[in-house]
Amino acid sequence: MPTSPRKGQLPTKICRTCGRPFEWRKKWRDCWNDVKYCSEKCRRNKPGEAEQ
16 A cells, blocks of 8 residues: 655645645545635635625
8 A cells, every 4th residue: 555645745736715825635635636725615705706
């Protein structure tokens, strides 16, 4: 069984909403290419949506 990368070696992305970097998580193993937001809150508050 291959070992997983150590914490400092995980791939990172920049959140499209808040602009903060976030690291790969095990739950995103199968869909990392589709992940665009660091959290559910940022996903709900996508840029470009009308404020209410």
